[in-house]
Amino acid sequence: MNTPVKVGFLGPKGTFSQVAVMKYFGSTFELLDCTTIDDVFLKVEDGSINFGVVPVENSTEGAVNNTQDCFIDSEVRIVGEEVVPIEHNLMFSATADTENFNAIASHKQSLAQCRKWLQENYPAVRFIECTSNAEAARLAKNDASIGAIASELAASIYGLEIKKHNIQDQYHNRTRFLVLSKFKAAPTGNDKTSVLIYTENKPGALFRILEPFEKLQINLTKIETRPSKNQAWAYVFFIDFEGHTEDTQVQGLFKRLDTCTAEIKILGSYPISHS
């Protein structure tokens, strides 16, 4: 008998994290909505889920610091990535009077992302800030005088009807999610590697990290800085680059990096998403 594969994500049900799960895994898995990003990491580590899906970066808002900070203390590996376009929809319960309602509920960030459209269409409406879009959908489900701004998935989960699709002001807003596991992903020939680098707190330290990438012509796709937590004004670097840890060229990179840095933690090699 097969035990179903369990996938955990940042809940509640109907969030864009769940949209990422469905896009990456399809719908044949057992889903578990976790309450925090830390909780997703913990449940992957203790084996109560096989995979975890967490947001790591939004194309407008930037890095999700909480996810980056979790990697500092965790031993989970990144085995995949998924990019989800952030599309907002105005939805109501089936019994609502959609011309005449009291308030629109959503997460603060989503309300901000639809600000222009809301000003043009509902200049006088009251807004209710919720902890997530999915929570707003749940609220609209239980109160016909409230509309919600949320994903199509949330509409389908909470049985709401979409009055207007794609009301976000900006059409290129996307969020990148990471797929976490306790295992490693095999090379596919089209991979990316994420590492965390602790440097010496000395002049030129960052330059000396980047030099081997340039020498070996390894394409660095992203660099982020976070506080080291051990010492005020010391930093760790999160770096993504093209290639897999099993590639000869990447192994050469690690050899060169060994001579110039305090510590490298490999977070994982995984197939590049092209969406």
Add this chain to the structure above:
Amino acid sequence: MNTPVKVGFLGPKGTFSQVAVMKYFGSTFELLDCTTIDDVFLKVEDGSINFGVVPVENSTEGAVNNTQDCFIDSEVRIVGEEVVPIEHNLMFSATADTENFNAIASHKQSLAQCRKWLQENYPAVRFIECTSNAEAARLAKNDASIGAIASELAASIYGLEIKKHNIQDQYHNRTRFLVLSKFKAAPTGNDKTSVLIYTENKPGALFRILEPFEKLQINLTKIETRPSKNQAWAYVFFIDFEGHTEDTQVQGLFKRLDTCTAEIKILGSYPISHS
């Protein structure tokens, strides 16, 4: 007749931003509490305040993204920096029964920063999350059944009595603030320069930016990445380094950088704070 110099900060009155203002300017200036970071930038630009003070980085939480993003569209200059230790205190109104109260109010982040102390001393107390510590102090002022966690300055502004000083779990938590103006700061021989660099979205672009720093032995003290806003997954870099734009060496740096980057925006040169 002299018009008093006006200094705006991220309010309300009693925040750590005001602590930074008092530390940097003393108390002889006219103070204006602004409701948002964007508002501080706008008021400096339109001349309704002479200086603005905004948080830019916390030693534990990292960069204040909102402040960084404001620099992308604003023409204000950085003329100074101030570092403030984040010290939390438990305070009550003079009429409160400090052994027997209903709740403790503070900003979510401050409650998290005192979590261990609160668990040891008040394991069963109810918490009220406020939009700022100063708002929590105002609440405690008006309700003797509520304690607040806030700065000494907030206690003095709202007339509260401190029951316990320095209850934060971590003693090295500090926030760096920037002083903004429409003018430039003259060289002092001990300066730092902040710039914003838009690179080409090409392999090796960051390395080519850092190479001139290394060649000229200019000490790069900080680098942060933010989304460019023009294009998904393109980035701008916020870089701090030692030296003043009027130094010959720094002018040499800009000449070299000109050949390898799309655009450099100088945010300001200012005396280094050693606290």
